[in-house]
Amino acid sequence: MTSSYLYAAARTPFGRFSGALADVRPDDLAAHAVTATLAKTPALDPADIGDVVWGNANGAGEDNRNVGRMAVLLAGLPTSVPATTVNRLCGSSLDAALIASRTIETGDADIVLTGGVESMTRAPWVLPKPSRAFPAGDTAAVSTTLGWRLVNARMPEEWTVSLGEANEQLADRFAVGRERQDAFAARSHRLAHAAWDEGFYDDLVVPVAVDARGATLDRDEGIRPGSTAGELAGLAPVFRPDGVITAGNASPLSDGASAVLLGSRAAAARIGADPLARVAGRGVSALDPHLFGYAPVEAANRALKAAGISWRDVGAVELNEAFAVQALACVDAWGVDPDLVNTKGGAIALGHPLGASGGRLLGTLVHRLRASGARWGVAALCIGVGQALAVVLENVTEAGR
Numbered sequence: 001m002t003s004s005y006l007y008a009a010a011r012t013p014f015g016r017f018s019g020a021l022a023d024v025r026p027d028d029l030a031a032h033a034v035t036a037t038l039a040k041t042p043a044l045d046p047a048d049i050g051d052v053v054w055g056n057a058n059g060a061g062e063d064n065r066n067v068g069r070m071a072v073l074l075a076g077l078p079t080s081v082p083a084t085t086v087n088r089l090c091g092s093s094l095d096a097a098l099i100a101s102r103t104i105e106t107g108d109a110d111i112v113l114t115g116g117v118e119s120m121t122r123a124p125w126v127l128p129k130p131s132r133a134f135p136a137g138d139t140a141a142v143s144t145t146l147g148w149r150l151v152n153a154r155m156p157e158e159w160t161v162s163l164g165e166a167n168e169q170l171a172d173r174f175a176v177g178r179e180r181q182d183a184f185a186a187r188s189h190r191l192a193h194a195a196w197d198e199g200f201y202d203d204l205v206v207p208v209a210v211d212a213r214g215a216t217l218d219r220d221e222g223i224r225p226g227s228t229a230g231e232l233a234g235l236a237p238v239f240r241p242d243g244v245i246t247a248g249n250a251s252p253l254s255d256g257a258s259a260v261l262l263g264s265r266a267a268a269a270r271i272g273a274d275p276l277a278r279v280a281g282r283g284v285s286a287l288d289p290h291l292f293g294y295a296p297v298e299a300a301n302r303a304l305k306a307a308g309i310s311w312r313d314v315g316a317v318e319l320n321e322a323f324a325v326q327a328l329a330c331v332d333a334w335g336v337d338p339d340l341v342n343t344k345g346g347a348i349a350l351g352h353p354l355g356a357s358g359g360r361l362l363g364t365l366v367h368r369l370r371a372s373g374a375r376w377g378v379a380a381l382c383i384g385v386g387q388a389l390a391v392v393l394e395n396v397t398e399a400g401r
Contacts, residue, residue, distance in 0.1 A: 002105055003105065003264070004279045005262065005265060005275030005396065006366050007261045007276060008260070008261040008276075009359065010037040010206055011033055011036075012256045013207065013256065014254045014255065014356070016222050016253075017121050017254065020210050020221055021217060022255070026067060026117045026122060026257070027063060027067050028074060029119065030116075030117040031075040032208055033071070033359075036206035036259065037259040041271050043272025043273075049077070049113050051083070051100070052112070053068065053086060054084070054117070055085070055093035055355040055356070056092055056117055057087060057118055058120075058145070059085070061122055061124040066084065069082075090322065090384060091358055091388070091389040095358065097114045097358065097391070098279075100112035100113075100262045110267040112261075115258050117256070117356050118354045119255045120354070125142060127139055146253060147163050148160050160289070160290075168239055170325050171243075174325075176244075181245070181323075182249055184249070184324040185324050186228050186229045188345050188346045188347075189223055189225060191343055191346075195344035196219055203367070220351055222349060222350065244325065249325070251321055251323070251347040252351055252352070257359075258360045258363060260362050260363060274397070276370060276395075277377075277397075278396050280309075280392045280394040281304060281306035281309075282389075284387070284389055285298035292326075292384055292388070293326025293330075293382045296330045296388040296389075297329075297330050297333040297388075298388070299389055301334075304392060306392070307376070311334055313376045315374025316365060316368045317331075317336060318361040319346070319379075319380050320380070330380070361379040365379045369395040370395065370397050377393045378393075
């Protein structure tokens with residue numbers, strides 16, 4: 001089989017819940033990410049894109065009608081460009097990229113555009129449909145923004161606890177205390193702010209117009225550069241009266257989109273660019289649903305094994321910070337140098353628009369590898385209902401040789 005390569009990546013800034021992107025539809029955010037990524041490869045004829053694989057977690061509102069296809073049409077690509085939408089919750093856009101890599105490696109397509117989108121602000125309330133007309137009782141609207149909804153009564157109760165309670169249990173299991181979590185969260189904000197000021201994100205993030213007057217969102221909206229562990233220690237726990245998880249050491253609800261262009265080595269001439277990284281290994285894992293935060297441990301280990309390397313070879317790690325506790329538990333289990341993890345900030349600061357986060361991880365990782373010259377990098381994230389995905393990238397730029 002041939003190998004698959006990453007050629008370009010771009011994303012929107014990530015907006016806070018009910019923030020600057022609140023008036024922007026998710027399909028428009030997705031189209032913006034498509035346009036921004038293809039703008040990096042102007043020699044590529046969009047008609048040469050063999051498929052588009054798009055990630056989206058909620059899909060209950062304006063993103064309901066195969067939002068990947070909507071993004072292609074709204075971005076003005078030829079109607080001959082096909083698209084599908086995949087849902088692996090928080091891992092959706094990373095899953096999209098892994099599906100694309102397999103498509104390329106098996107020869108089904110030479111060029112595949114991937115990405116993901118989520119507007120958690122605009123995720124609607126839904127009403128369960130009655131089994132017969134005009135029920136006598138009341139019906140409650142259910143939010144589709146995050147987490148379990150319309151739960152099947154056959155599911156064990158311990159599996160369907162809130163995401164926060166699941167991570168409180170993780171903190172108990174692995175003895176990850178509040179002080180470590182708050183310090184990790186403050187680091188995320190500090191590094192994200194520094195990365196923006198240093199220009200790291202200038203080539204990755206494309207501003208989004210947010211109103212008819214021409215106002216734009218230029219930077220990730222959730223970064224709090226002045227955050228300190230001491231300040232975060234003053235926040236009240238959210239899920240247990242005596243718990244350790246707060247609004248400060250967990251990722252916020254967010255809006256945004258990301259996109260990644262993949263292709264074969266032979267496609268470089270049509271793309272008009274040299275590849276940045278090779279997809280060297282993939283990993284997927286699953287465990288009990290309430291332990292989802294720990295699932296990246298095995299997923300990343302499997303990806304490393306597939307790539308034929310070990311943690312000693314890894315020079316950069318992008319791990320989605322759904323919660324500080326789960327990120328710390330994974331880093332501890334891997335035994336990797338914490339200073340290699342999320343050096344440009346993570347989801348606690350940048351935000352976590354579910355379907356878009358995997359594409360963000362890939363874009364950040366490949367740019368970190370190019371900037372540092374490191375050869376190997378790992379991107380991983382946990383996924384609700386007990387799953388995780390991971391990928392190993394090999395830097396194939398001159399800096400990585």
